[in-house]
Amino acid sequence: MRIIVADCSAEYSGRLQASLPLAKRVLLIKADNSLLIFSELGSYKPLNWMVSPCTISDITPEDGENEKVIRVSATKSTDILEVSLRHIYSDETYDLGEDPGLHKEGVEDHLQRYLAEQIERIGKGATLVRREYPTPVGPVDIMAIDGEGQHVAIEIKRHGGIDGVEQLTRYVKLLNKDPLLAPVRGMFAAQTITPQARTLATERGFSCLLLDYDEMRGAETDDLRLF
Structure with a gap:
């Protein structure tokens, strides 16, 4: 599990068009390459996301001056989610191990x-x-x-x-x-x-x-x- 806290903006293109203006947010990237974007307030659901099956890549500008971009591309469609990172406060990866599953109560x-x-x-x-x-x-x-x-x-x-x-x-x-x-x-x-x-x-x-x-x-x- 990779968790990034950053000032970022996002653009979703494909079957629908959606954008998020620049703000401080949390990015959660799972082992299957799914990416979810969360804010501090509002619903428990992510503001925007791309779920597996998909591919993900980090794009770092050669000049080091422009924004770093995380691009997630859907495998079964032309949908693309691009997240532009203006300032990164934290970028950590954790091994959560095998999950035993949800016990319903x-x-x-x-x-x-x-x-x-x-x-x-x-x-x-x-x-x-x-x-x-x-x-x-x-x-x-x-x-x-x-x-x-x-x-x-x-x-x-x-x-x-x-x-x-x-x-x-x-x-x-x-x-x-x-x-x-x-x-x-x-x-x-x-x-x-x-x-x-x-x-x-x-x-x-x-x-x-x-x-x-x-x-x-x-x-x-x-x-x-x-x-």
């Missing part, structure tokens, strides 16, 4: 457990294969078989956004390479799903499932009921 973990126990919520006749089904890019939250005998990879989020759909896309693509599993369809399950995520999921052939946490855990509600 709280509501999202409970949703996964409840859905595994109540797997017919995805459709009549469905059966559970296992939770945390392994793939080369991480575990699928739930692998199941629907009433028609087809494998279903289920990604579970508290609040479903586009990132979750992209994550599910990677899982389904890899799982469908296994002739013992294919065809595998995807299901995106969450307490809430943004309109953009629902549109993207539908476009990619995934089904969406809204999860009612209180109902799944059997909580009583204050709603009036007729018996």
Whole structure:
């Protein structure tokens, strides 16, 4: 992991055009060459970024007077992110070692457990294969078989956004390479799903499932009921 603190500006070109004016920021460069630009305030998300697969290069002017540039080029498109460094305060590299992965706690973990126990919520006749089904890019939250005998990879989020759909896309693509599993369809399950995520999921052939946490855990509600 390389972490740079610098006065910098950035230009993103390709499928979209975006720019960041000169300011003091943090650049995070991962081992897979992904580059993310963060500011002190605002959202936890980066201001701009380029993710793997991509290539990265440091361009140092021969005269030593002009700005140093870090250029990141996407492998599968013409997108380019160029970061111009005016003044570097810190440039450090750290070996973080192997990451054991995320251990899910709280509501999202409970949703996964409840859905595994109540797997017919995805459709009549469905059966559970296992939770945390392994793939080369991480575990699928739930692998199941629907009433028609087809494998279903289920990604579970508290609040479903586009990132979750992209994550599910990677899982389904890899799982469908296994002739013992294919065809595998995807299901995106969450307490809430943004309109953009629902549109993207539908476009990619995934089904969406809204999860009612209180109902799944059997909580009583204050709603009036007729018996």
